[in-house]
Amino acid sequence: MNLARMLKARADVGRPVRVGLIGAGKFGSMFLSQVRTTPGLHLLGIADLSAPRARAALERTGWDTDAAVATSFDQALRTGRTMLTEDAEALISADGLDVVIEATGSPAAGAAHALKAIAHDRHIVMVTVEADVLVGPLLATHARQAGVVYSMAYGDQPALVCEMVDWARCCGFHVVAAGKGTKYLPAYHASTPDTVWQHYGLTPEQAAEGGMNAQMFNSFLDGTKSAIEMAAIANAAGLAAPSDGLLFPPCGVDDLATILRPRSAGGVLEQSGTVETVSSIERDGRPVYRDLRWGVYVVFEAEPGSQGDYARRCFKEYGVVTDSSGRYTALYRPNHLIGLELGVSVASAALRGEPTGTTDAFNGDVVAVAKRALKSGEVLDGEGGHTVWGKVLPAAASLARGALPIGLAHRVTLKRDIAAGNVVGWADVSIEDTAIVRLRREMERAFAGTAVAAQ
Structure with a gap:
C-alpha cells in the first residue's frame, strides 16, 4: 500500500486532504483519536447536533481544544484548525473540503448528508451502514454520475x-x-434495551457511567x-x-x-x-x-x-x-479496529479516487420482524428497540413480501396486530411520505430485479 506515502507527500507540500466529520459519537471519536496523528490529513470541521459534545469528543481523544478549535471555517482552512458546528450543511459546503465522513447512525440523516455531499462534489465515506442498506445502491449511483467516491468505512466489518x-x-x-x-443465541432476538446489559455482564449504572447507549448496544445483540x-x-x-x-x-x-x-x-x-x-x-x-x-x-x-x-x-x-x-x-x-482505521477510506477516496467497498447491487435487504405480539396502534421503535429486530432476506423476497425495511421501522404506527416472529409490512403501518421514504421507493424501482447471482 502506498497511501501513507501519498499522504506524506501531500503534507510535505502543505496540501493536506481536508476532512469533515458529521457525528461525534463512538465511531467518530475513534477517528478523531487518529486523524490528529496522521500526516496529510486535516480535520477541517466537525458537525454534531451538539457542538459541546463535539468539543468533548476532541478533549476525550487527546486534542488540545484551546489550540485546535477555530472560530470560522475560513480560519480553519487558513490555519489548519478545526471548526465545530451544529450545521452539517455548512460543513459540507465549506471551502476546501475534500471528504465527508457520515457517522450519525441515522439512515434518514445519512442519506440526506450523502446527497448534499454529492451536490457539492465531496467524496463520502458512509459509516452509517443503516443508510447504505436502506438506499445505498441509489446513493452510489448518484455519486458515480457526479464523479465522486461513495465508500464503505474501512475498519468496520x-x-x-x-x-x-x-x-x-x-x-x-x-x-x-x-x-x-x-x-x-436465538433468545437474543427478543432482547430489549431493558434486558441488554445482563447479556454484556454490566449493570445499567455501569453502562450509564460509560456513556453506553442501550438501544444501540441492543442492536448488536438482537x-x-x-x-x-x-x-x-x-x-x-x-x-x-x-x-x-x-x-x-x-x-x-x-x-x-x-x-x-x-x-x-x-x-x-x-x-x-x-x-x-x-x-x-x-x-x-x-x-x-x-x-x-x-x-x-x-x-x-x-x-x-x-x-x-x-x-x-x-x-x-x-x-x-x-x-x-x-x-x-x-x-x-x-x-477490527473500527474508527481507528477510518483514515484508510479517507485517503483512498481522496488520493486514489477509489472506495474501500461500495454498494452496486440490491442483493440483500433487512426487514422488520416483531419481537413479541404487537398490537394495532403501537409505535415501532426501530433498530435495537423493544418492538422489532432486523432480519436479512434476499432483496427480491423482501420486495415480493412488501416487507418494511428496518431502517424505516422507527416512529411509525401499526394499523393491525402482528404476531411475534412475523415480518412487518409496509401495509401494516401508517408511514409519512418523507424524503427518506421517497428515496427508498425510488431505489426499489431502480434496482428491483438487479440482484447479482451468487458466484
Missing part, C-alpha cells in the same frame, strides 16, 4: 470483508462465504446489526443473502472451511457464494474454541476437479487449514 473477497477473487479463487463473527452488515456485504461484493435469514452457526476459526461449505459438500450453507455470521458461543452457551467474535472471514475454494489439484497441493504444502477434502479453506482477521 463490511469494508474489511469486501477487501478480503476482492483479494480472493484477484487470486483466482471462488468465494464460498464471507462475513463476520458475533455473540449469538441480530439486527449483523443482518445490516451482511446485507451491506452482499450488496457490495456480489454475494447472495440467505433465503430465510442468517443461521449464526457456532464456529471457530479452524472450522470455517468445514462448516461454511454448501450443504451438498457437508456444510451448512444453502448455496455457495453467500454471506453468513458465525457465533462465538454454542447453543448451550459454552464458548466456541478459537472464536471469531470480533473478526471477519472469507471462505474460498480452489478450482474444482483436476484443474484445482495443484492449488490444493499448495494449500497442504504451506500449512493452510482446509476441510477434509482439501478443497475449501479460509482467510480470517481476528479483530
